[in-house]
Amino acid sequence: MTTTDKIKQAGLKVTPQRRVVYEVMTELGHAQMEEILSAVQAKVCNITPSTVYRILDSFCKANLLAMICHPETGKCCYDITAHEHHHLCVGNKIVDFDDSELSAMIRRYLKEKHVVESDEEIAKIQVQIITDKKTTK
Numbered sequence: 001m002t003t004t005d006k007i008k009q010a011g012l013k014v015t016p017q018r019r020v021v022y023e024v025m026t027e028l029g030h031a032q033m034e035e036i037l038s039a040v041q042a043k044v045c046n047i048t049p050s051t052v053y054r055i056l057d058s059f060c061k062a063n064l065l066a067m068i069c070h071p072e073t074g075k076c077c078y079d080i081t082a083h084e085h086h087h088l089c090v091g092n093k094i095v096d097f098d099d100s101e102l103s104a105m106i107r108r109y110l111k112e113k114h115v116v117e118s119d120e121e122i123a124k125i126q127v128q129i130i131t132d133k134k135t136t137k
């Protein structure tokens with residue numbers, strides 16, 4: 001699916017600036033505002049930070065992007081993968097860990113434990129796995 005189709009399908013108007021922001025996010029995967037801004041400004045020289053921010057915000061609201069915060073650094077980044085998935089946090093890096101089996105297992109487990117009220121459903125499960133280098137003694 002092309003960038004234009006993706007933006008259209010999300011119910012947003014396709015503008016050249018939106019296309020550039022989406023394409024930059026496709027290249028970056030997970031990225032903080034500053035990274036996105038410099039990559040976008042390298043392609044569109046007169047775009048302002050507030051415009052980029054507004055576009056990112058509209059993408060999040062349209063479920064075209066997601067937002068995640070790094071559990072250790074607390075820094076938030078935009079995520080090109082908007083569907084339910086998990087993350088491996090390796091140092092400052094965040095890597096997608098797409099495993100629907102894990103999500104299904106957690107849903108089953110929480111249902112068995114009656115964690116969720118009967119009139120509620122689990123909308124999203126997002127596991128963050130933080131890894132560390134093994135220290136050898």
Ligand SMILES: [Zn+2]
Pocket residue numbers: 030079080081085086087095096097
């Ligand atoms: Zn992700």
